[in-house]
Structure formats: C-alpha cells, structure tokens
Amino acid sequence: MPTPARTSLDDIVQAGRDILASDGLPALTMQAVADRVGVRAPSLYKRVRSRDDLVRLIATTVAHELGDQLDALVSRAGATSDAQAQLTELAHAVRAFARARPDEYRLIFAPTCEATRPEPEALTHSVGPLLRITTELAGPDSALDAARTVTAWATGFIGMELAGAFRLGGDIDRAYEFGITRLAAALASVPGTPSNQAMHRDPHDGPDHD
Structure with missing residues (x-):
C-alpha cells in the first residue's frame, strides 16, 4: 500500500473526480478516495483537511x-x-x-x-x-x-x-x-x-x- 508521501494531492483530487463521475457526490467519501489511491483513510488528512476541502479542491x-x-x-x-x-x-x-x-x-x-x-x-x-x-x-x-x-x-x-x-x-x-x-x-x-x-x-x- 502506498505511503502518504507517495500519494500526491493531484492523485487524490483525480480519484475524487473519478468517484464523482461514476457514483455521484454522495459516494465521494474520504474512505472511498483512500481506497482508490491505496492508502488508509486517516492518511488523507495529511494532505486534505476534510471532505469539504476535497470537494473544494475538485471544484x-x-x-x-x-x-x-x-x-x-x-x-x-x-x-x-x-x-x-x-x-x-x-x-x-x-x-x-x-x-x-x-x-x-x-x-x-x-x-x-x-x-x-x-x-x-x-x-x-x-x-x-x-x-x-x-x-x-x-x-x-x-x-x-x-x-x-x-x-x-x-x-x-x-x-x-x-x-x-x-x-x-x-x-x-x-x-x-x-x-x-x-x-x-x-x-x-x-x-x-x-x-x-x-x-x-x-x-x-x-x-x-x-
């Protein structure tokens, strides 16, 4: 499983966009993004403050x-x-x-x-x-x-x-x-x-x- 240091913010945002496109906004969770990029969900918070922050970055x-x-x-x-x-x-x-x-x-x-x-x-x-x-x-x-x-x-x-x-x-x-x-x-x-x-x-x- 990749470490947070090997998971870029661009990768996280792109994973969020992929989930949004395939499953809609309700499915866009930190856990879903973590699973998509291959890290544990708590690790995402080292790069993204919250789900709202992730949505803002995607927008x-x-x-x-x-x-x-x-x-x-x-x-x-x-x-x-x-x-x-x-x-x-x-x-x-x-x-x-x-x-x-x-x-x-x-x-x-x-x-x-x-x-x-x-x-x-x-x-x-x-x-x-x-x-x-x-x-x-x-x-x-x-x-x-x-x-x-x-x-x-x-x-x-x-x-x-x-x-x-x-x-x-x-x-x-x-x-x-x-x-x-x-x-x-x-x-x-x-x-x-x-x-x-x-x-x-x-x-x-x-x-x-x-």
Whole structure:
C-alpha cells in the first residue's frame, strides 16, 4: 500500500473526480478516495483537511479546466465570428460540459455549501471568456451585469434540464438556441454600446474623426 508521501494531492483530487463521475457526490467519501489511491483513510488528512476541502479542491480544478476550454473556444472563434456568435457558441459549450459532467458542473454553479465553493481565482478564470464577450457586446460599463444575466439564464435552463423539469414536450435543443441567440441580440442592442452604435449609424455619415 502506498505511503502518504507517495500519494500526491493531484492523485487524490483525480480519484475524487473519478468517484464523482461514476457514483455521484454522495459516494465521494474520504474512505472511498483512500481506497482508490491505496492508502488508509486517516492518511488523507495529511494532505486534505476534510471532505469539504476535497470537494473544494475538485471544484477549483474543474473551474480552471472549464475556463481553459472556454478561453480556447473563444480565442479560436474570435478570428471568424462576431461577439453574438461567440456568446452562442460559448453557451452551447457550457451546456455540453454540464450534460457530459453534471456532478462537476454542479460543484461550480450549484455548490452545496460555502466550504465547497471553488476558489475565487478559479471562478474568475472560468468567467473570463464570458466577460470578454459581454464587454464587446454591452460595453465595459455593462459587461458584468450582462455576464451575470447570461449566467443566470444559462444555469437556470441547464439546471432545469438536468433535473428533468421540462415536461411539456418540444425540442429542448431548439429552446436553448432560441434563448441564447435572442439574449445575445438583446445585449448587442444596449444603447450606447459600440456594437449598437455601429448597427444604427447613418450610412450617409462620413467616417468618424477625432
């Protein structure tokens, strides 16, 4: 059996993620993780203070990974699409992540308690791509408000979907597309933003001058 010194924190976190993915949050216990990494349960406390601390570490890792994925997506899309298209693509990526890894998604967007929330810097990283898009869409003064609006809508929709709360039939994929495309268009039409000014500029006006 490995000694604690030979069991890294990364191994412990990965074991926790594996259990979370296969068996859900209730099955994520210190004993289960210890069995997975091959140490006695008391040995884990030399690296992780508690189960809540382990959940927080997993949530922080996942938030960083999600931020990296979204950052790469927005960077790739930026060369070929406008901010509205980027926002739509980002929202679909978050939904795909939630459907593929629902328990990890909930650790970021629906934590069970304060002690298990991801570290603030990880959350900041995960929302960085969204803030860049909403800055372009709604302007710097409204970027945070816009990002919160998008997050609230998307997490509400995804949370209901994961809970099986949409029971009136219809195409859920189409409903999600309907919502995010119209939300993106609404943000782009905020008065005074660069995108809105460009759309409403009189075609007879000459170029801007200092």
